[in-house]
Amino acid sequence: MAISICFAILLLMSRISYAYECNYTSIISFGNSLADTGNIKNLVAIHHSEPPHFLFPPYGETFFHKPTGRCSNGRLIIDFIAEGLGLPLIPPYVGDKSNLRKKEVRQGVNYAVAGATALSSSFHEARGVSNPTTNASLQVQLKWFKQFICPTSSGTLIAHNDCSLPDSIYTNFSPVDCQHLLQHSLILMGEIGGNDYNHELRAGKPINEVKSFVPLVIKTIIAAVNEVIKLGAKTIIVPGNFPIGCSSSYLAMYNNSDTKMYDNKTGCIIWLNKFAEYHNQLLQRELEKIRKFNYHHVNIIYADYYNAAMQLYRSPKEFGFLNGALKACCGAGGPYNFNETVECGAASSTTCADPDTYVSWDGVHLTEAAYRLIYRSLFKGSYTMPRFNSLCRS
Ligand SMILES: *[C@@H]1O[C@H](CO)[C@@H](O)[C@H](O)[C@H]1NC(C)=O
Numbered sequence: 001m002a003i004s005i006c007f008a009i010l011l012l013m014s015r016i017s018y019a020y021e022c023n024y025t026s027i028i029s030f031g032n033s034l035a036d037t038g039n040i041k042n043l044v045a046i047h048h049s050e051p052p053h054f055l056f057p058p059y060g061e062t063f064f065h066k067p068t069g070r071c072s073n074g075r076l077i078i079d080f081i082a083e084g085l086g087l088p089l090i091p092p093y094v095g096d097k098s099n100l101r102k103k104e105v106r107q108g109v110n111y112a113v114a115g116a117t118a119l120s121s122s123f124h125e126a127r128g129v130s131n132p133t134t135n136a137s138l139q140v141q142l143k144w145f146k147q148f149i150c151p152t153s154s155g156t157l158i159a160h161n162d163c164s165l166p167d168s169i170y171t172n173f174s175p176v177d178c179q180h181l182l183q184h185s186l187i188l189m190g191e192i193g194g195n196d197y198n199h200e201l202r203a204g205k206p207i208n209e210v211k212s213f214v215p216l217v218i219k220t221i222i223a224a225v226n227e228v229i230k231l232g233a234k235t236i237i238v239p240g241n242f243p244i245g246c247s248s249s250y251l252a253m254y255n256n257s258d259t260k261m262y263d264n265k266t267g268c269i270i271w272l273n274k275f276a277e278y279h280n281q282l283l284q285r286e287l288e289k290i291r292k293f294n295y296h297h298v299n300i301i302y303a304d305y306y307n308a309a310m311q312l313y314r315s316p317k318e319f320g321f322l323n324g325a326l327k328a329c330c331g332a333g334g335p336y337n338f339n340e341t342v343e344c345g346a347a348s349s350t351t352c353a354d355p356d357t358y359v360s361w362d363g364v365h366l367t368e369a370a371y372r373l374i375y376r377s378l379f380k381g382s383y384t385m386p387r388f389n390s391l392c393r394s
């Protein structure tokens with residue numbers, strides 16, 4: 001009897017704690033160009049290096065009316081997440097910290113860098129593949145995070161009942177401060193890993209070689225998830241890879257008259273999509289392991305970018321993409337309006353009149369309209385496991 005009352009109280013407490021944890025006061029993000037809100041832009045300025053094509057117009061034209069470093073015409077999935085939680089758009093970590101107000105930092109910091117890989121640059125360099133954009137791989141981003149937020153954290157969990165954030169949180173965070181911040185943060189761990197494959201495939205590496213290090217990529221992502229959990233994170237969203245076989249850049253790169261290579265419903269390249277699914281299956285399997293055996297009070301959420309996007313490739317017209325899903329809005333011609341020697345933003349590239357009618361923005365990244373629909377499928381719909389909107393009843 002006493003035991004069952006105790007259980008009932010425990011159950012009640014865990015329900016309350018879950019509801020509380022859904023009140024996210026901050027977003028902390030790691031990843032690549034799918035989530036970069038300005039890190040690469042600021043890195044380029046600091047290092048006086050050659051600005052990549054996505055720092056030029058027409059990037060940003062639809063929403064920000066200028067390039068911000070985001071690889072799209074407007075907002076990214078992470079921007080829609082921030083808006084959905086009532087938070088400001090997440091500022092980039094790299095750059096002048098004095099520009100970041102204390103309040104802003106408490107509402108989130110973005111460590112994602114366009115071009116970033118999950119595995120270290122040295123791993124790829126040893127295979128003869130160098131990263132043209134950045135060496136800020138996932139481990140580098142985590143190091144930035146720990147230096148900025150948790151400089152002295154030992155990783156030990158300290159019980160604490162007062163969950164309000166202390167005022168001194170901007171500098172010299174103690175492990176307890178760090179835990180406070182993390183407990184109330186939505187951690188976006190990715191998408192990351194896609195570039196490990198992109199850079200290698202573009203360098204001409206055969207798919208079987210690339211496939212051989214998928215488990216290592218997954219292991220690296222899982223290690224990062226475990227690390228933020230040890231620091232106190234309670235909700236981690238881990239996105240999988242997109243259906244890269246539908247990407248205009250790959251369609252142009254592997255353009256072929258062999259119709260068997262293409263999915264006859266979508267026009268996407270079958271073997272590349274199978275490869276993305278392989279990555280996603282391994283990732284989900286490992287997430288399930290850490291969910292089951294390690295952390296009962298942590299929400300580890302898989303974000304199914306693949307199938308959320310696949311809806312748009314299967315029936316683009318239904319979603320308002322009247323110009324289809326495979327041809328890029330911004331590019332320099334060819335069957336998919338993608339030419340890797342003349343990328344979007346180059347002087348001789350052209351931009352479509354209505355980006356909202358295209359899924360693909362520049363052949364690699366999607367339009368704001370596509371990202372908005374994918375965001376809705378994930379956070380308001382059924383494409384997160386467990387469902388994000390089942391955690392937070394509001
Ligand atoms: C969410 O957290 C903030 C800051 O801790 C607090 O002011 C607010 O009342 C909370 N909202 C809900 C619905 O719990």
Ligand SMILES: *[C@@H]1O[C@H](CO)[C@@H](O)[C@H](O)[C@H]1NC(C)=O
Pocket residue numbers: 121131132133134135
């Ligand atoms: C990455 O690191 C290598 C080796 O240190 C360096 O040569 C290269 O310039 C770096 N690349 C970028 C984009 O920073």
Ligand SMILES: *[C@@H]1O[C@H](CO)[C@@H](O)[C@H](O)[C@H]1NC(C)=O
Pocket residue numbers: 255256257334335
């Ligand atoms: C793509 O393939 C088609 C069919 O084989 C061919 O007609 C076309 O010229 C190719 N385009 C490019 C840009 O390679």
Ligand SMILES: *[C@@H]1O[C@H](CO)[C@@H](O)[C@H](O)[C@H]1NC(C)=O
Pocket residue numbers: 264265
């Ligand atoms: C499309 O592909 C499927 C499976 O590969 C095949 O069964 C079907 O006959 C194809 N349909 C057309 C119209 O080619």
Ligand SMILES: *[C@@H]1O[C@H](CO)[C@@H](O)[C@H](O)[C@H]1NC(C)=O
Pocket residue numbers: 332333334339340341342
């Ligand atoms: C890409 O653009 C270059 C430069 O304009 C041109 O020479 C080349 O033919 C184009 N490639 C394709 C596949 O259209």
